[in-house]
Amino acid sequence: MIKKEDISFILADDHPMLLKGLHDELTLHNYAIIGQATNGMQALELILKLKPTIAFLDIDMPLLTGFEVVRMAKDKGTSTKFIILSYHKEIDYITKAKALQLNGYLLKEDSFFEIERCIDAVLNGEIYFSSSFDSFAIENASDELKKLKLLTPSEITILKLIAQGNTNTELSETLGVSVRTVEKHRSNIVHKLEIEGGTNAVINWTLKHKDVIVNL
Template sequence: MKDKQDITLLIADDHPMLLKGLYEELVAKNYRVIGQAMDGMQALEGILTQRPTLALLDIDMPLLTGFEVIKTAREKGVETKFIVLSFHKRLAYVTQAKALHIHGYLLKEDSFFEIERCIQAVLEGHTYFSASFGTLALENAGRDLKKLRLLTPSELTILKLVAKQESTNTIADKLGVSVRTVEKHRSNIIGKLALEGGTNTLTNWALTNKETILEL
């Protein structure tokens, strides 16, 4: 692992006490924290101007979420490695993190020992998810992502519109195709995602996984 003084970090969290605690722990362990932010826009500006080695970002922040910060920073060519911090254990968040190829995902309940293990793993080129998730949750998230990647561009476009709660008729009008064509695509999507249930199965699944779908 690199010398800690060669590693620069930017941290972001909209909870002042959590941000202060994380900063103090990192500094006490001899890490160089070169930036702090309390909303997503501040975090993005800091990442773009200071280009830290690592950024530890809260997911739920004002103005831009941690996921939005990461996506935008990468579009700008930033090589910073990203670790997200969250209270969320929901599978949809894990799947979204995997879709964005985020390097680390930690829970705010994790000890600083685990945070440091994650930092070390990420710097060595590995992906690190909190041990609290368990193997099964990570495997399920990976399976959902693989299923989504089986969809054709047309099917993915329709799924995104379904996730936005657009009706079949509205989707047909927007895409300039027949209602029957949209229904056929919906049927194919249900098959590829291996969904079971009634009429609203696809809509319910799309709403549950909306964040991930819209990132693809």
């Protein structure tokens, strides 16, 4: 079993009071805090430099969001485990967390008992979502990811390019296929993802799920 003194933490939140509160609670329970950050860029730098066991990240931070920090740190091959601590309970955020394969997702309203349960689970290789989450929301988030797995590599490429703001003509030129082929792919995407709405439905969907699409 890993001893508390062997577990190192980095904390990142742009709210000083919340950052201090988490720091004080962890310190009181004999956990080692080796770095703190008030923006995403600073958090990323500390994670890559200090290589903590676990990084607690807020989602809505200046410069880089918590999700962006996780993605960029993982791209660098970090072994740090990531726990998001946020107010967001929406399915979109749960889906993003699952797509990024986050180790834990807690709510800022959770007790320290819940935080410790999450830490223990993460250290044991488990994925932990706050017990405050509605199980229906977590299931729905999983369903969204299952739909994305139905897409072909070509459809995923087109989805990523749409998320970058490319038109059908630009997609056609980039991929070296006809506009008609692009339109066919878009139609398949709409069907598989069960996207409802008018002409801009796919664009709106990709913008809403951009953080998920990036990780496909």
